[in-house]
Amino acid sequence: MSGIAEVARLAGVSKSTASRALGGTGYVSDDTRRRVEEAAAEIGYVPSTSAVSLATGRTQNIGVVMPYLNRWFFAEVLEGIQESLLERGLDLTLYDAKPGTDGRARIFEDFLARKRFDGLIAVGLEPDDDEVGRLVSLGRPVVNVVGPTDSTTVVAIDDDYAARRATEHLVALGHRRIAFIGGQPDRHWAQVDRRRLEGYRTAMSDAGLADFTTHIPSDVTLPGGYASAVDVLADTRSRPTAIVATCDEVAIGAIIAARRLGVQVPSDLSVIGIDDHEFADMFSLTTLQQIPREQGRVAVELLLAHLTDPDRPKSVVRMKAKLVVRNSTTALDPRQSAVAVDGRDSVGAARQPR
Amino acid sequence: MSGIAEVARLAGVSKSTASRALGGTGYVSDDTRRRVEEAAAEIGYVPSTSAVSLATGRTQNIGVVMPYLNRWFFAEVLEGIQESLLERGLDLTLYDAKPGTDGRARIFEDFLARKRFDGLIAVGLEPDDDEVGRLVSLGRPVVNVVGPTDSTTVVAIDDDYAARRATEHLVALGHRRIAFIGGQPDRHWAQVDRRRLEGYRTAMSDAGLADFTTHIPSDVTLPGGYASAVDVLADTRSRPTAIVATCDEVAIGAIIAARRLGVQVPSDLSVIGIDDHEFADMFSLTTLQQIPREQGRVAVELLLAHLTDPDRPKSVVRMKAKLVVRNSTTALDPRQSAVAVDGRDSVGAARQPR
DNA sequence: TTGAAAGCGTTACCAG
């Protein structure tokens, strides 16, 4: 009834002309264009997305797959993606693919196969081989935010560097009994957390502290960090003097645990995280800053580039997290601190990475 | 090339028959159906969503509009919606409409108008009149999770009750200097928070404590609660003995602030929230429990009911939050507690509402 | 129980 035919009728032109005038492609006289636009405005014409998709093969929609919605990192990335798509007039279809669930299987088997999108952004998905296969076989560009660097275009921070830098910061402050907290060998142990653990190990070895290397398993959540830290900090004798957490949520959980147990941060215990979480400031948390919202925006740009140029080679954007020193870390022994502190680590204002 | 035509050719039937066999509607012999299904499986046939939408007028997609993604309540509702849609094979398109942004305006003007969905779920949107108008004019069913009870079908908890009950709990414990924290008169002050403040006021009046009524403004976030609480608790003389927080995030912020200031919870200060946030247990927070995930699921059911029966009258599902007593609230004066405590409020296991 | 053909609302090619 309405539709472009109606617009064409009102403007006194053919459907094709109306389409051209509205779409901006092809030759149309300025006068005709104006008449068509007026007609469209008059009846409040909005093109049918399904008809457009059918005719053009483009959905003007981007799919986003992620395993969690309720964790800071994921929510921030999602907001970055959403912002960026919004500016470009693109819709966003969300798939919540929790590891090990039936729902995840259905998403890969049925939902994604429908290809209701021109391209896909996978956030921290860590797909298994089968899933990677399905992703590739969609024949649509895919960008990963945090993920396998080989099969697709990826944007992420350098996890190894972040964890090393965090560890080095503590080493420079004179700490030796430095533990790493986060990640569970048995449950879904994310690659990110393994890479960070490796970075920590490397830094410990490089500092000649291999013997002090300790991994405290923990759920990668705030309560998870709290629970594990309570456990570890309870024993006053064996307690580490510093902790590298796999992310700020775990770090903050550890800080809360320390406070509850009467362990002073930073004087009795230094804690450093990775993220620069929205709560980091409130807990005076020293951390390696990443900006997930920005990663989301970059992911959109990369995906669009792939859409524009299908032959564009895959690329890897690896950002460097930046040390932000707050008040959760301090020199092990006050008398040594002036000497031991690495100049790079002096307290200062945080700057944006990139 | 592929498409249903190919399936039909392989099965040796017409497109119409293939469509009927696959769609499940209309008469098809069992034998034919099997042949068609095999053919479809063989070439991995997946119907084009745009073609289906164009032909049927159904998108098999639900739109979800919310103002925040990174807050517990919203993320939980979203996960509930997603779960529920996933079971039914429906897609979910997400719109992030932050109050007062250009993006929000564009969403209402352009994005929603595209009607890429069969129905819409608005979560805590609190649309202004203009926005409500646009929503209605879409001619698609709309369900609100938390929102205006008049214009559309709504699912929410009874905020007035929750806040009253929370306040009554503290009154029953003998508290008089009870303050309410959360919500900013100047900024986007959510209706939810105003309703809760009203519930608190009513309960205070009913208890003859109108003179003690105090509203502490605060951002409705954990750091917001922290900041405001630090402010209020600093003055030992005027400090309240108990706090009703508009939600658990604010309540937890207040608890963290109290700990930092050396104010013992609950002996020096009782704190009660509304939510039963994922951190509530870790902070031993007494609270009025709601289950947003469940609200999301119910919203989907209601929306689908409206889709099935367009004449279905609007309805309001108002859930009652349930008091969960943990360890952040206690009797004001230990000697009076045995008498003062309302029997209903004795500590016990939480049960699910509904 | 099956098939032919007419849409669904656009875009895009090809003459004019």
Add this chain to the structure above:
DNA sequence: CTGGTAACGCTTTCAA
């Protein structure tokens, strides 16, 4: 610069 027409891939009458 414009209009007619086919095509996009599927569903849905309507006859047979």
